[in-house]
Amino acid sequence: MASPATISEASISTLLRCARLWRYRYVDRLEPVVSAPALLMGRAFAHGLEKADPNAASDQIREDAEAARKRALGDAWARPCNPDLIKVQATTVEAAVAAYIQRFGTAEEREVEHRIAHGGHTLICRIDAIGGVDDGDGYIVEDKFVARQIPPREVEILRQLTIESYVHWCSTGKFAHIHYRQIRKPAIRQRRDESVDGLCERIRVEYQREDFITEAITRRTSEDHSELIAELSCWRRQMTAITEAPRNGTRNTDACLRYGQCEFLPLCLGEPGAKHQFCKRENRKATNEPTNKTTITSVPKN
Numbered sequence: 001m002a003s004p005a006t007i008s009e010a011s012i013s014t015l016l017r018c019a020r021l022w023r024y025r026y027v028d029r030l031e032p033v034v035s036a037p038a039l040l041m042g043r044a045f046a047h048g049l050e051k052a053d054p055n056a057a058s059d060q061i062r063e064d065a066e067a068a069r070k071r072a073l074g075d076a077w078a079r080p081c082n083p084d085l086i087k088v089q090a091t092t093v094e095a096a097v098a099a100y101i102q103r104f105g106t107a108e109e110r111e112v113e114h115r116i117a118h119g120g121h122t123l124i125c126r127i128d129a130i131g132g133v134d135d136g137d138g139y140i141v142e143d144k145f146v147a148r149q150i151p152p153r154e155v156e157i158l159r160q161l162t163i164e165s166y167v168h169w170c171s172t173g174k175f176a177h178i179h180y181r182q183i184r185k186p187a188i189r190q191r192r193d194e195s196v197d198g199l200c201e202r203i204r205v206e207y208q209r210e211d212f213i214t215e216a217i218t219r220r221t222s223e224d225h226s227e228l229i230a231e232l233s234c235w236r237r238q239m240t241a242i243t244e245a246p247r248n249g250t251r252n253t254d255a256c257l258r259y260g261q262c263e264f265l266p267l268c269l270g271e272p273g274a275k276h277q278f279c280k281r282e283n284r285k286a287t288n289e290p291t292n293k294t295t296i297t298s299v300p301k302n
Contacts, residue, residue: 008124009163019249024264029281032263034068045145048097052106057097058090084196091200095207114167125167139177149182152216162228165220180216
């Protein structure tokens with residue numbers, strides 16, 4: 001089996017989280033028949049920002065839920081979608097997008113993808129947004145729709161931001177500031193005897209509070225880029241080894257229950273009916289297909 005021709009920030013994060021999870025996703029190309037709620041909400045949130053329309057976010061939740069329902073038809077092992085949960089998710093992403101647009105506007109160029117030829121493979125990086133291009137060097141925006149916001153000091157060491165800074169520098173020759181924006185999901189729960197509509201209304205009110213969105217501004221240096229270049233070669237070798245191995249990669253049990261639990265855990269444990277919960281990932285167009293793409297064939301010298 002050939003080694004991967006392309007790597008991305010998402011594949012790198014998956015590899016470092018768990019080698020077996022990386023093989024499931026990028027070699028076996030498996031995905032859950034019904035995606036985890038957090039993933040559906042994240043994709044819908046990004047779609048709403050790209051379209052600059054809160055309704056586009058909630059519509060995407062409903063479309064994804066309907067697509068999952070159709071994929072699960074006739075499968076006794078598939079987990080049905082909960083209509084009330086779908087309604088709450090749709091309300092949440094719609095309110096979150098509205099609050100984001102109210103604070104930051106819609107002038108930034110969204111969903112910018114860079115492809116860089118690097119050491120015999122292509123490094124792909126999708127940047128949520130780029131702003132300030134007309135006023136100067138521009139800045140990078142990374143959006144996170146999260147249950148828990150991380151403190152500013154942790155933003156300084158996030159690998160994803162180093163990768164985004166590096167590919168932006170490769171494409172423009174400039175070291176851009178990075179605006180790391182965290183949009184927190186509401187932690188409220190449905191009260192006893194409260195209707196779903198009542199819960200949804202409270203979610204809309206919650207997003208009118210300013211503390212639901214935070215922004216930290218950071219920057220990476222040439223030294224950070226040099227360290228990343230060395231790490232990229234190491235990660236590529238690991239990916240090649242896992243791809244060529246006759247068995248699944250090593251399981252990182254410390255990551256199995258992190259952030260709830262790994263959605264591939266039933267398959268990893270060999271639970272009855274687990275294989276029916278997953279399907280082969282199709283080569284389909286992404287929901288938030290990047291509207292702006294930059295491809296360069298070589299990396300400038302540092």
